[in-house]
Amino acid sequence: METLREQMTFLLEQGIYDSAELLGGFLISAASANGDLSPSTRAETMILVADALYGKKEYKRALNLYRQAILQCRATPKQTTASGCRSSAQAGSRAQSGSLLHASSINENEVKYKIGLCHLAVNDTRAALSEMEGIPQKVRTLKTNLTLAKLYRITGYDRAATSAFRECLRQCPYVLEAYIALAELGVAAKELVSFIPQGQSKIIRASAEPFEAVRWLQRLAEGHCSVYSHNYRDGLEHFSYLGQRFPNNLHVLLETAKAELAIGKCEEALHNFQKARQVDQYNVAAADEYAMVLRTRASVAELNRLVHDMLNIDSTRPEVWVASAVYWETREEKLQALTYVEKAIRADEQHRSAYLMKGNLSLSLNRSEAAVIAFRKAHSLRTDLRSYQGLVRAYLAIPKHKEALCVAREAMKAMPYSAPALTLVGDVYVQNLDGREKGRKFYESAMRQDPGYLVAVLSLADLHCAENRTDEAIALLQRYLKTMPEDSLHVKLAQIFAASCKLRESLSHYQDALSMNPLNEAAKKGLERLEKQMKGIDPDALDEEEDNEGEDADAEEGEFL
Incomplete structure (x- = not known):
């Protein structure tokens, strides 16, 4: 039996899950036939088999065995508990490594963590959260705190998520995703910087310039804080510094492109998205944002190639389906585009750009109420200029001018020095004859704030023509x-x-x-x-040939579907 368990552990370490499960089946049968085995030994066997099932993505079967293992562990006689099911404090080191190797060292908190992962894998986030919260705070490992933080975010408990991410940084100041998440949650840059080891470590102390050794991490945190507080120009300055220090860094290129896109620098954003693809052609992250930039260039062929490549890389990602929707929208197939947006939402209900895309498509299909719902969802996931603009357009289309003005003013309050936000308020005012003079003042204010923001210029030109x-x-x-x-x-x-x-x-x-x-x-x-x-x-006048226009070009494109 001990030899079989050792071999099964080896198979799991090698990722050979099918053989591990088959071998585990024999172990469980042997354990059932042997009445002398302790409950803790039976529990470990179940955990090993459950690990194999998890590796095979049979999450519900794994969940069932993990639960049985905990029941077996708790059924261990008291005299065995001290050695069989050790306390969390004693098994902390084993919890860190994630291994349950000996019958005498089962860690119940580690099993709870795995149960939570199973719930998460089948999209039962509430059950996953409940299981993870059952692990005492004092023995929560870094991975437990990080998973808890993400679960809190998904379920809308932002305050608890903030605390969990902070705990992650206390345990390890190089959990970069925690800095990014806390910036999005509104934590000030000053607090984030306080987690960075300013010369405490031996490596940093040995450096001739200890501050410079972690300067990049500070700039990364400050850059994300600037972006999430809508100060995109400061964010670009931080990312520019990082780009010079870390040339061709994928994350920096993508964040730079997204910040440029947010302030209307489409050509610069396009350049950085293209550069990111050259750095890593198999990256899917932000493919939907890249597709939206390509749409502004009306580059159908290039969009088609992008979507085709992304589908071949990973068709389960929401970014891929949003990019597909952008392609079909560019082809004027809006209902088809909407079906792909729904696929993106099914793939990830928290994917913001899918709701932005759904809102825009709904508006173009004269479904203003549906557009409001979609933009509200995008806004709840993260406030930015596009969600504000979408909500304003949707309310104006209904029309609900008071609601539109309220949202536009909220945008101006959130981005007090933003030319696009000022322009948005102007757009609402010019919808009414009585408000045109106020609208003109907001357009002119936006042009003074940012002379390069051409949307305000074009809007003012339209107002002149209307008058x-x-x-x-x-x-x-x-x-x-x-x-x-x-x-x-x-x-x-x-x-x-x-x-x-x-x-x-x-x-x-x-x-x-x-x-x-x-x-x-x-x-x-x-x-x-x-x-x-x-x-x-x-x-x-209608052209009889209009409906057939472009069919030859379509045939040459080699559509991805």
Whole structure:
């Protein structure tokens, strides 16, 4: 029996779970036939078999055996308990290693942890949390505290999650995910930095520059705190420092790209997402964010390649399904896109970008109430500019102007120096004739706050046009074009000139826009309309061939589905 247990332990260590389970079956049968075996010996056999089942992803079977093992352990006579089922304090070192090797050293808290993992694997988070909380605080290992912290976050107990993540950092100051999670939970950078060993360790003391030895960790914590407090520019400064010290670091590249995307620097974000793919082409993290950037370029072929690659790497990840939804949305197949968003949510109910995507799709399908629900969920998972913008657009579409204004003001309060937040308030005011003057002031304030934020410029130009001040709109756009030659400014000017029947000027600006960005979809569609106008054809008349447009191109793309 002892030889079989040793061999089974060896198989588990090697990850040969099928053979381990088969061997364990014989061990359990032998244990049942031998009435002289102690309950603790039977318990260890069950735990070994349960470990094999867990390795095979048969979580419910493993859960059943772990529970039986605990019952067996508790059934051990009192005189055996001291040696058979040792106290958690005595078995602490074995709990750290995660091994249950001898019949005389079963650690009940380690088994409880494994039971919690089984519950988590079958998405029973409440049961997992209950099991983990049953482990006394004094003997909780680092992995137990980290798992507990994540469970608290999933179930919405943010205060408890914060305490658990703090405990993780007290046990080991290099649990980087704890810094990131605490930053997202709103813990100040000053407190996070206090967990960093400022020269206490022997390695750091031996360094000529002890502070610099951990400076990077401080910048990482501060960078994430800046981003989660909506101070994206400071966040980018921290990530830029990290990027220089750690070239081609995947995490830094992705975080830099996401921060750039948050402030509208799409080209810079695209560059960093592409660089991240070059560093690790099999990485799936943030693939959905990358897809959203590609959508702004209307690059269907590139999106198709990305989704095809991601599906081949890991089709269980929510990022992959959101990226798929982005692809189908770009193809104007919005209902198809919505089915992929639902797949993403089923894969991970806490995946925020899936709800953002669902909200945007619902809005485009005139399902405003559904959009509000989706954006609210995204907002509850993490507040950022996109969730605020989505909620405002959804409320305006219903329309519920008071609710939209409330959300926009909340965004401005959360991001007091943010040009996009100021623009968002302006967008709500201009929906009513009486609020247009206030809206203009917010647009102008946003432009002063960030002269490079073109959304505010374009919004103010639209307001000028709505108030029949076309000349002011043209002058504004031309003034910005002198210092910021952007394709979006050319497109807006072309649209205004076309509406004013100045077709040659419109044609010139459409051509300029396409020379800067051949993938600018608005410029391509506007140019098509303009050409019809110049030929004396009504651009709004239905084209019989329109429905068949692009079929040849689709066949060449080699769709992933």
